[in-house]
Amino acid sequence: MTFAIDDLIRAASTELGSVACRAGKHDWTTMGGRGCPHPEDIGEGVCSQTVYECRTCGETDYGDKGGPAHDDCMDCRFKHLADDLSWWKATPIGGA
Numbered sequence: 001m002t003f004a005i006d007d008l009i010r011a012a013s014t015e016l017g018s019v020a021c022r023a024g025k026h027d028w029t030t031m032g033g034r035g036c037p038h039p040e041d042i043g044e045g046v047c048s049q050t051v052y053e054c055r056t057c058g059e060t061d062y063g064d065k066g067g068p069a070h071d072d073c074m075d076c077r078f079k080h081l082a083d084d085l086s087w088w089k090a091t092p093i094g095g096a
Contacts, residue, residue, distance in 0.1 A: 018056050026054035028068050047078050
């Protein structure tokens with residue numbers, strides 16, 4: 001029963017969102033990870049990228065500019081190993 005109520009609350013929150021979510025200020029939480037999307041690391045397994053989900057509206061962030069996953073990539077500890085630095089040229093504007 002509790003799970004059904006949680007699902008209904010999540011569905012309503014996702015549909016309606018919140019003022020903060022509509023303003024781009026999501027309540028991010030981690031939901032797992034994925035392999036590094038940088039072209040030089042694909043398949044190499046050097047690093048990974050956290051995937052985030054907003055607890056309020058359910059939106060996910062897989063590295064879009066301006067979100068927390070992109071900020072993580074901008075701070076990558078392996079960045080100095082890259083030959084192609086174009087991946088990091090954009091300035092992150094931060095997540096929530």
